[in-house]
Amino acid sequence: MFDHIGIAATDLAASQAFYLAALEPIGVSLLMRDGSAIGLGQGSKPSFWVGVDGAQVAPMHLAFRAENRAQVQEFHRKALAAGGRDNGPPGLRPEYHANYYAAFVIGPDGHNLEVVCHRPE
Numbered sequence: 215m216f217d218h219i220g221i222a223a224t225d226l227a228a229s230q231a232f233y234l235a236a237l238e239p240i241g242v243s244l245l246m247r248d249g250s251a252i253g254l255g256q257g258s259k260p261s262f263w264v265g266v267d268g269a270q271v272a273p274m275h276l277a278f279r280a281e282n283r284a285q286v287q288e289f290h291r292k293a294l295a296a297g298g299r300d301n302g303p304p305g306l307r308p309e310y311h312a313n314y315y316a317a318f319v320i321g322p323d324g325h326n327l328e329v330v331c332h333r334p335e
Contacts (some may be wrong), residue, residue, distance in 0.1 A: 220263035221325060222271045226252065228297075229264045229322045236293035236319065237262075239285045240278055240329060273324035280331040283315045289329040290317035301326055 223229040230252050234244060237254065245260040246253035250267065253260025262276075280286045287304045294300060302318035316330035 216261075218261040218263060219276070220251075220265060221274055221276070221323075222269055223264050223266055223323050224271055225322065226250065226264065226266045232293070232296045232298065232321050233262075233264060235296035236289055236298060236321065236327060237278060237329075239288035239292060240280050242278075271323040273326065275326045275328065277316075277328040277330055280329050282333065283331050283335045286315055286317050286329050286331050290319060293317075293319040293321065293327065297322075298327070302328075 230244065233254060241256045242254050242262070244252060245255050245258065251263055251265030254262040254264070280289065283304070290304050298319035298321050301320045302316070304317040305315065307314040307316055313332055313334045314330065316328050318326055318328045321327050
């Protein structure tokens with residue numbers, strides 16, 4: 215449904231370091247950069263933009279899809295190591311559906327970052 219999404223940050227360098235470390239397990243890399251924004255994505259198209267525009271940052275919930283539960287676990291480990299704050303360790307969330315396996319981390323500027331796998335394993 216979405217082609218791309220953008221979020222605000224107060225410190226672009228800190229956000230770049232955090233998101234690259236946290237999302238590396240699902241194949242996200244830096245694809246574009248200009249003075250006030252970075253474009254991250256899988257493959258060759260940036261689909262996740264982080265930019266500084268001077269506006270007050272309103273925390274958002276962002277969920278990224280993982281191919282397997284090991285990626286969810288690795289995301290959680292790397293996001294915490296990169297300075298994120300735990301907001302829910304890797305595990306099943308049966309209140310969503312039987313195979314909803316996710317982890318949650320609060321990152322720079324208070325954004326709630328989730329990586330989720332919907333496959334049974």
